[in-house]
Amino acid sequence: MISLFENATEGIILTDSTGNIILVNPAAEKTFGYAAAGLIGKPVEVLIPQKVKQMHVSLRSNFYHNPQNRTMGHGRDLYAMKKDGTEFPVEVSLSHYSRDNQLFVIAFIIDITFRKQIEANMVQQQKELEKMTRDMRKLNTELEAKVEERTTILNEALMKLEQSQQELSEALDKERELNEIKSRFVSMASHEFRTPLSTVLSSASLLGKYTITEDQEKRNKHINRIKESVKHLNDILEDFLSLGKLDEGKVIAHPGEFDLGELIYDTTEEMKGLLKKGQNIIYRHEGEAPIWSDKNLLKNILINLLSNAGKFSEEGEAIEVTSIAQTGIVRISIADKGIGIPTEDQEHLFSSFFRGKNAVNIQGTGLGLHIVKRYIDLLGGDVHLQSELNKGTIISFSIPITKTI
Numbered sequence: 001m002i003s004l005f006e007n008a009t010e011g012i013i014l015t016d017s018t019g020n021i022i023l024v025n026p027a028a029e030k031t032f033g034y035a036a037a038g039l040i041g042k043p044v045e046v047l048i049p050q051k052v053k054q055m056h057v058s059l060r061s062n063f064y065h066n067p068q069n070r071t072m073g074h075g076r077d078l079y080a081m082k083k084d085g086t087e088f089p090v091e092v093s094l095s096h097y098s099r100d101n102q103l104f105v106i107a108f109i110i111d112i113t114f115r116k117q118i119e120a121n122m123v124q125q126q127k128e129l130e131k132m133t134r135d136m137r138k139l140n141t142e143l144e145a146k147v148e149e150r151t152t153i154l155n156e157a158l159m160k161l162e163q164s165q166q167e168l169s170e171a172l173d174k175e176r177e178l179n180e181i182k183s184r185f186v187s188m189a190s191h192e193f194r195t196p197l198s199t200v201l202s203s204a205s206l207l208g209k210y211t212i213t214e215d216q217e218k219r220n221k222h223i224n225r226i227k228e229s230v231k232h233l234n235d236i237l238e239d240f241l242s243l244g245k246l247d248e249g250k251v252i253a254h255p256g257e258f259d260l261g262e263l264i265y266d267t268t269e270e271m272k273g274l275l276k277k278g279q280n281i282i283y284r285h286e287g288e289a290p291i292w293s294d295k296n297l298l299k300n301i302l303i304n305l306l307s308n309a310g311k312f313s314e315e316g317e318a319i320e321v322t323s324i325a326q327t328g329i330v331r332i333s334i335a336d337k338g339i340g341i342p343t344e345d346q347e348h349l350f351s352s353f354f355r356g357k358n359a360v361n362i363q364g365t366g367l368g369l370h371i372v373k374r375y376i377d378l379l380g381g382d383v384h385l386q387s388e389l390n391k392g393t394i395i396s397f398s399i400p401i402t403k404t405i
Helices: 002-007 026-032 050-065 113-140 147-174 176-207 213-239 243-247 260-272 295-311 368-378
Strands: 011-015 021-024 078-081 087-099 102-111 256-259 280-287 290-293 318-326 329-336 382-388 392-400
Touching: 011 026, 026 078, 026 102, 050 102, 087 113, 113 147, 147 176, 147 213, 176 213, 256 260, 260 280, 260 295, 260 318, 290 295, 295 318, 295 329, 295 368, 295 392, 368 382, 368 392
Parallel strands: 280 318
Antiparallel strands: 011 021, 011 102, 078 087, 087 102, 256 290, 318 329, 329 392, 382 392
């Protein structure tokens, strides 16, 4: 027991029923800059900043009248004071025991200065990301005249976001609980931006090849693709600035009428540029084509699922997309012949940050299917997964497509 006290990494201070210090471990000596002899016999308030000493005396008195083990603070920032007068943030937990009818209180003290520095850095990074988002929305209005300039800016923004992701991942290793929300946002942003950015880059490059008047229709086609992709980027920034926006119910569906076949065809065409060598997408549709739903959310779902199908399949394999619209419901399935998913992993696959054990060497954040599930929930639908290891995966989902009054 003495060895535990002497070698504990937390500061431990024992006080008697009058609030006087009677025992101090080496970690507490180091934390406060005192030798034990300089503290023993003194009131514990010697370690409290001057501005809150009087209040602490009152709080201590109340605790002694109604002692109970607890963590102090409860949402408040607590500070202690070193021997040289320096104040620093701490976490404090209290426990007590009685001996010979006398109450003794044990305080466990942790210096959280480094944690507070990380919190401040996270706030600053959040402000920088929000500023970057506002700048990107402003530049969007000038897109038609500055396609090449915008492409460069968006590419630089993606690099900065990926750099931020790496920095936040390193901070997560040191303070995982504090940094989790920011890391999830950056991961999601990187995952969602790649396809529309690739469309902008490829279409911008192709525009330079059409130099004669007769090519105007082709130029218009690529300009429209760039506009739609940048609008899609802007929608992602609006809806997923942070994962908290989804968790708080601030992302909602905006349904309207659109042609389902046209949407899926256009999306598969955009995705073809990201497929591996020899991969192709086969699309079949049955039933009505005009449907009523949220076009942007549905496109996000398709992009995620098609991206996964290509990523987890070998070169030369086909990806089959099927849509069947009937009696107010559309059922869409994406089937691949990829690596499949182990049976024991399938029930967890729609959880955030979860990846199958056979996918650890393939790039990904573990957020894609979690995002898909959240989108489908917003559309009032449901999703199902069928998979066999080394034979492929089929992900099917159904959503209502009838306008409600």
